[in-house]
Amino acid sequence: MKSATKTALITGASSGIGYATAQKFHQAGYFVHLLARDQKKLTELHHQLPNSKIIVCDLSDPRQIENLPNQIDFSTLDVLVNNAGIYFSKAGDEFSLADWSLMFQVNVFSVAQVSALAISHFKRSNKGSIVMISSTLAHKPTPMTAAYSASKAAIQNLTKTLALEGAPFNIRVNCVAPGIVETPIHNLAKLDLETRQKRADLMHSLQPLARMGKPMDIAEAVFFLGSEASSWTTGSILDVDGGINIK
Template sequence: MTGKTAVVTGGASGIGRAVVEAFLREGARVGVVDRDPPAAGPGDLDFTVVGDAGAPDTWQQVHDQVAEHWGGLDVLVNNAGYGIRASVTDTSWEDWQAIVTTNVSSVFLGCRTAIPLMRKTGGGSVVNMASVAGHIGMSERAAYCATKAAVVGLSKAMAVDHASEGIRVNCVAPGTTDTPYFSKISAHLADPDAYRADLAARQPLGRLGRPEEIAAATLFLASDESSFATGSVLTVDGGMSIW
């Protein structure tokens, strides 16, 4: 990744932050998009855009920052996303719109911005953060499953459309990963430890994933080491989808 330019959404914490740190270690120049500015570290960022990845004006800022700092772009990681615990009948219209905006529209807007910038560098790599939930059904995760399946479908379509331009589009599909967001959503439960243990038991490996493990898969797809991969979904879920 030495000398490559990369933008990571949701890069202030969790998986996104682990991706940023991995890219920096490998010599990339990195810009971050997040609703919250990164806390102390990761250092050496070329720029940070504080904003909603599902908003067009945020991506105009990203475009302007890339043009100012780099001229073109090599890598985009669309990592921003979240889930809600609800069936279809328990999901409000407002919640549905919000999760579609964050999980799907952000990918559309990011790629619509990044692909013309990648043309200037002669090609590039897009890595979209899908989920194991995008290809298996999960109880009370209707909107999340739908949006992550949409990310996979959109990625495959873009992979076909832009292969001739040297632009690769792939997905990473994590299983349940131990992030600050995971801790936040489980903290209100009566027994967070039991909940964590139940989720860990869903994986044949018997534990939750670590952000750096997802980052390693993302790094592979972002780098030239995966130069023959496009339209792929790299599942990193501790075996959860085997069941």
């Protein structure tokens, strides 16, 4: 029997957007499953969010994903947030097959695999909500992002297919497409102070709203799409990007 507390599984919860999303769902009273590879960071987050459980899983390894039902009871899940993702940039002709494979394994194949685990239970309970994270680059790619942009375009298409298939079972599938958000994914910390400042200024200036996003800007949108507040919304791609998409 299902408990009254709603539960969410958030992948990539140890950092950036996933971290903020975990905080948001927890604040709203959800029990949150926090999935990532880095146990230390997850443990710190777990101490902040007592109503949570840590799931250590490397999404680049399909066997670890297969094993997830031993760590999470998917039948108790209300919301799945497929947030984990990787980014690296190269010229299109420099991406090796191994690069493409890793990008698609983490950013797309793992999302399909984890979603399938959730959907089989959502079908039985005749409800459930999945939120994907794509990127502005899915519909507005820039040079040096071929594998990443293609992976995020795949996520947007997957969102719509799963939304169509899920609708008869009251399963909703939506997607947030973030613009440039201040998180460790940009690797700015590795740069010297002056270069970092210049890069940050440029990234702020690209948005009509003249600032990079904060992880919580995205978490608010993810929460809206994951929760009952959006109960008549499915198959949608919500741009949360400071307006960069219309520039």
